[in-house]
Amino acid sequence: MIDADVMRLRQLRNVALRARALARALDSDSAIDSASFSRGAVICWTIARVATGRLRAHPYLSYQKGPSRIRELADRTIASIAAFAAQRQRRSCGAFALELRCVAREVDDARALTRSPDLSDALGRIQFQLRRLAKDLDCGAQNEPGKDAVPRMNAIVRVEASGGALDAIGSENNWPYLAI
Secondary structure (H helix, E strand, O other): OOHHHHHHHHHHHHHHHHHHHHHHHHHOOOOOOOHHHHHHHHHHHHHHHHHHHHHHOOOOHHHHOOOOHHHHHHHHHHHHHHHHHHHHOOOHHHHHHHHHHHHHHHHHHHHHHOOOHHHHHHHHHHHHHHHHHHHHHHHHHHOOOOHHHOOOOOOEEEEEEOOEEEEEEOOOOOOOOOOO
16 A cells, blocks of 8 residues: 555545534434434444554554544534534535535545455445435435535536536546546
8 A cells, every 4th residue: 555545545534534423413413314314424434444444454553543533523523513504504414415425525536546456345335325325315405495505416516626627427427537
């Protein structure tokens, strides 16, 4: 595993843990059906465990470090604020769908660029679960007020990337590395 792989796995773990914190904060609201948020938290925890397991298997001790307590506290604080805002606007599914898109994008990138077949298989199973959850969240987001503000997972999304614009197709058709 090279430095780029380590950085990619750390980024994947951080994004997954951030999404898990948001899912747990949204799940704490008892007024809504929270099965999707619970499933999302479990999927994100699985992603973090896969990434952490690969990093801990590396022989260099500096690569084996996990996320700090400060990052965990910051993720929980930001997730609590985002969950409060989403629940107040009655757009919990839409807010979690946006966060799940970031996770799906990181999983896609990590799977496309990995050289390890077992990591690729594990991420492929996770992608399947993410797609099923994304469909459920899209259905839930369509029933929320302000549904036009949340783009669907299958729609073309415009992403700004470091000074230039990049068109990314939703997670079902997002395979930017086919040309390589």
